[in-house]
Amino acid sequence: MITSFMNGGMMGLAISAVVGPVAILCLKKACTIGFKSGVAIGIGASIANMLFGFVAFWGLGAVSSLLLEHADLLRIFGGIFLIYLGYKSFQLKDIECVDTQTVNNTTYVHDAMIAFVLTLTSPITILVFLSFCSAFGITSLSLHEALLATVGVGLGSFAWWVLLTLFGIFIRKKMGTSVIKTINMVSGIVIIIFGIVSVAYGLKKFW
DSSP states (O other), X not given: OHHHHHHHHHHHHHHHXXXXXXXXXXHHHHHHTOHHHHHHHHHHHHHHHHHHHHHHHTTOHHHHHHHHHTHHXXXXXXXXXXXXXXXHHTTOOOGXXXXXXXXXXXXXXXXXXXXXXXXXXXXXXXXXXXXXXHHTTOOOOOHHHHHHHHHHHHHHHHHHHHHHHHHHHHHHHHSOHHHHHHHHXXXXXXXXXXXXXXXXXXXXXXX
16 A cells, blocks of 8 residues: 555656646746745646546556547647647736735635646646556555555645646746846746647647
């Protein structure tokens, strides 16, 4: 049982450490808004990773097959969403005026939901989990073991997001407002590029 938990934790940490749009978004939120916003992104992504992990651990072949069958549509939807988020980055003009005291809990819930949706619309994650299961010799766990491994995924994933958020806070405190504005603009461009690539891959099937 402990082995399942530890394996899940290592998988969650390894999968989250891959640089992608959610990681860029987490760093951006930590730099421009603060710690809670970055952590909210991490919570949303961690919950999505836990769902993917549970599907892989418990051997829910029908669910994973359904996700992979509609992978292209998910990529298109996720890509459009990323392009929108990148565009919104350019509307944040006065970063120095963004204060955590003026950000309410609704904003944090919104951030978590964004990360959750973005992670869910990346069906490649389920393939990564299945690959890890194969590498660790995990076939189909019992429900109890699958739940333990899933909790491990959540904690391992969340640990990474907290570290990334702390790095963003370090940048926020040490760098000037002009540097943070530049980071915000660059991250917006990178997110848009991720979105365009995602849409292009999704549409490739229909060409």
